Amino acid sequence: MKIIVLMKQVANKDAVLRIAGDEKWINEADVAQQTNESDGYALEEALRTVEAKGEGEVVVCTLGPQSAKTVIKDALARGANRAIHVVVDDAKSLSAYQIAKTIADAIREENADLVFTGLQSDDASYGQTGVILAELLGIPHATIVIEVDRASLGETLRVKRELESGWYQWFTYKLPALMTIQSGISQIRYASLKRHYGRKKQRGPRGHADGRGICLRR
Secondary structure, three states, X not given: OEEEEEOOEEEOOOOOXXXXXXXXXXXXOOOOEEEOHHHHHHHHHHHHHHHHHOOOEEEEEXXXXXXXXXXXXXXXXXXOOEEEEEEOOOXXXXXXXXXXXXXXXXXXXXXXXXXXXXXXOOOOOOOOHHHHHHHHHOOOEEEEEEEEEXXXXXXXXXXXXXXXXXXXXXXEEEOOEEEEEOOOOOOOOXXXXXXXXXXXXXXXXXXXXXXXXXXXXX
């Protein structure tokens, strides 16, 4: 069982935001960054799914500048096995399709059983990247997932999707498949200090960490 989780670095919700000189984005010079909220829940669901299966691997993928490595380090400290960093310095200039296409090229050869993403990013809020990625990978997708029936996991997976006006839908998907995860689906675990410092010691040359750490890709 291999699950890829997409995670993004975004501006901290409590940061003071100022418009950049070109009036196209915010001035990020002194803005604190954090992991996108719903991506954190996607990681938690991936970790719980692998734990329920009793075997498997959680691979985190993030697209962004060098500073996005903090998202990877946090994910590894929470229990992810390894990570792929697609280094793009000006990701904010890319459309949802361009982002999805770049990520698809980076993860296609992983042949994952599942891809988990957050429902949407807290900055751009496209809510499209995961859906487009599923189409590019040629796999089915479920949006606004609010519960994962891990007992059903095999060649298929049953999930609960949020609909309008308080309605929901249970649906079974054949694997491989992609799920966009809603915030609040579960209780996110704390990062382990032991894992955090262990990852630092494991890191080898050129950003690799002996099979379980950061692998930089351009």
